Amino acid sequence: MQKSVPVIAIDGPSGVGKGTLCQALAQHLGWHLLDSGAIYRVLGLYVSEKQIAFDDEETIAGCALQLPLSFETTANGVAVLLDGQNVSQMIRTQEVAMFASKIAILSKVRQALLQRQRDFQQAPGLIADGRDMGSVIFPDAPVKIFLDASAQARAERRMKQLQEKAVCVKFGEILQEIIERDDRDRNRAVAPLKPAVDALVIDSTSLNIDEVFEKALSYIQQQLS
Numbered sequence: 001m002q003k004s005v006p007v008i009a010i011d012g013p014s015g016v017g018k019g020t021l022c023q024a025l026a027q028h029l030g031w032h033l034l035d036s037g038a039i040y041r042v043l044g045l046y047v048s049e050k051q052i053a054f055d056d057e058e059t060i061a062g063c064a065l066q067l068p069l070s071f072e073t074t075a076n077g078v079a080v081l082l083d084g085q086n087v088s089q090m091i092r093t094q095e096v097a098m099f100a101s102k103i104a105i106l107s108k109v110r111q112a113l114l115q116r117q118r119d120f121q122q123a124p125g126l127i128a129d130g131r132d133m134g135s136v137i138f139p140d141a142p143v144k145i146f147l148d149a150s151a152q153a154r155a156e157r158r159m160k161q162l163q164e165k166a167v168c169v170k171f172g173e174i175l176q177e178i179i180e181r182d183d184r185d186r187n188r189a190v191a192p193l194k195p196a197v198d199a200l201v202i203d204s205t206s207l208n209i210d211e212v213f214e215k216a217l218s219y220i221q222q223q224l225s
């Protein structure tokens with residue numbers, strides 16, 4: 001890790017569009033990208049494949065330290081590899097999201113993943129996407145943004161994405177899932193989802209992605225100048 005390398009920490013609840021914003025910013029600035037949620041998802045998948053109980057904190061923390069995870073840049077974006085196997089699609093299911101949110105409440109697991117995340121801080125800069133990027137992982141980040149939107153708006157966006165993929169889902173179920181994950185992420189004892197004190201909160205409920213990008217970029221330029 002190079003301490004002087006700037007980090008833009010972008011936190012927020014699930015389904016708020018952080019991934020899209022972070023990818024666009026990383027591409028625009030030519031900076032590295034840390035998708036910390038993918039790390040929790042891969043660990044969740046690994047734990048389930050190894051049939052380890054989701055509350056076995058010591059064992060899971062041990063797995064976190066040795067997780068054979070890598071990210072590979074391909075023509076179609078960044079591929080997530082677990083033990084050399086491409087799990088990019090597999091980790092995006094609702095089932096794996098639930099595994100991730102279960103192991104994410106374990107403090108020793110979060111501790112074990114700390115350095116792995118900090119190692120992404122490489123020149124010329126890092127866009128860090130997660131829940132605790134500004135509050136815990138990169139507390140000295142010169143730019144912190146907390147992207148928020150109502151649960152209703154996030155459920156509507158998710159519904160649209162799934163419909164575009166011809167996946168048949170009920171709106172009520174999506175909304176319920178978002179509310180439940182929010183509740184777990186915001187109310188856990190360790191590193192709960194909340195804006196860092198020095199974060200700019202952007203409420204994207206009534207903004208489109210271009211408007212969010214412009215707002216974020218102008219704030220970043222102002223903070224880094």
Ligand code: DC
Nearest residue numbers: 014036037040100101104130131132
């Ligand atoms: O951002 P995501 O949906 O891919 O995250 C998956 C889960 O991992 C989510 O329930 C919250 C958790 N997570 C976390 O606790 N801390 C992070 N920095 C990133 C994700």
